[in-house]
Amino acid sequence: MQLVRKETNTELLEGKRLKELEMNSDFVLCKFSDGSICKAGIVIGADGANSVVKRYVERETNTNENSCAAVRAYVEGVSGLQEGTNEFYYLKNYLPGYLWIFPLKDGAANIGFGMEMKKTKSVNLREMFLKIIQEEPIISSRFKNAKIVGEVKGFGLPMFSTKRKISAQRVLLCGDAASLIDPLMGHGIDKAFTSGYLAAKQIELCFKNNDFSMEYAALYDQSVYSAVGSELKRSKQLVQLINRSPFVINVFAKLAQNKRVFNWLVKVVKI
Template structure:
């Protein structure tokens, strides 16, 4: 039997998506030796809408990512479809958040973020599949076992702390008994690229009416999107935000029926496709936890950080990666084992405090989407009222100045304060 090669680091991060690269960048920027283990080779495909809200833009800016150069395409707001009406809504003008969104393919963005972490001092190790955690006699995680390269050579990485940013699979978390909560929604994103004249559109199209095939034609809780990528293509797809309804629907038929509502010249038909239809899970509402246990921190999709209000995952992946890194930094600097554990155990508490209430509201929003008549009535009336649309956009995107903002922000702050965390 081949003996496993052995390596060491202060922190091992598993997965080089936005959550893993964010954690690695913050850890390396603090002077820690961090190794990022990624099973794929870059560039690689990732199913996503490729859109960043102002919340995501701020997370990138806070990491020192230059989003003004080639490849980053600005978008000024949303074009919302619903109830037979359409409204163009600019992103809110707030002190706490940028006034624009961005689009960029995950194929490019994930590679760029991994390189950004390397630039801060992280070690990126691709083609390495983590198989299981290393545990000491007390059951504490002290590293990971992995297989490297095409020959799947065994390799061991030892570290006092491990950050799991593996995505929905959460192999390490499952090994410690942290299973996804079935009482929390699990959505699905389905997307493809098409050649479309909407490629340079300043607004991102969002539609709140998806209807399943079949005799009942049930409306499914989700939304469709058309995001112009600025390169001659558009990302078209939908997020089905609760797969407990409409699970038998033909995904291709759902997308086709919605896109057939647009004129042929928009370039949104099957014949305009330049990529296959792909799908991926959307774990929401902090659906796996606790986000820290026995030397293992969970970030991004592994912890279920996708926003139930709008299916937004990149922003929360970046933020949870930062929070996990900050907990690890504090723990490794702690003077005693008890102080270290106290620093680590604050991470899941902080995660719930910062996003848990908003995600609880999002679960209520999913219940609303499950009532098609209510959705159509609300959107038909609401889209005629710009202030109401602006307030709804702030709420769904978790974009406010809090109690220091205007009347809308203060009202939303009260609403969040009265909402229990998930």
């Protein structure tokens, strides 16, 4: 934002929370929670996991999402962390969920547990997470001297599950709002950048051709999915395979001891 402010002649309205969008024939009316409004030729929904703009697109396109929920804690004193190595655990008693351990500085780690939302209705993710780090044999020994700092926080993780409408008339979705998080590795910053860049190109086209229709905006869906769709689909298929047959992880781990196979796997899985 600092760059935008410095390098361009853009008016930034900061500290505002979008509450609702209202479509008009030649603009979108954005209504904010402080009661103010603004008119926009086009709206880019880059408002994250609980996107107001996504809910609008879902209503307009009659789609809805089946995302992932997760809990996350910052933990100090975890043993066996390796700087630069992120760990993922698909534990057979806790499928279709996975635990992650991301090392931070000074022996601390960002540790979390996520699962598909439709499954989380019947489970308590926070309890499950604590049970794993306290009782699961291959994990718990590393938490003997560990301490959770702050709360165990819950949030939605809009993972990619299938190609969906990520645009509507005068509206485009980016990043988490477009559910572009990689379902295997949980990263979404890269896809947020890619979709943001492609959205900027689409806006340029919309204004140049004075076409803000849903059909024209669908070109954006195509460009996003041709850039990242096959990678996300492959990750989704791998997650499904792991959930169905968890032993494949052990097979991969064995095969990956061979350097050439390891390099091939890294290329295929794109980790």
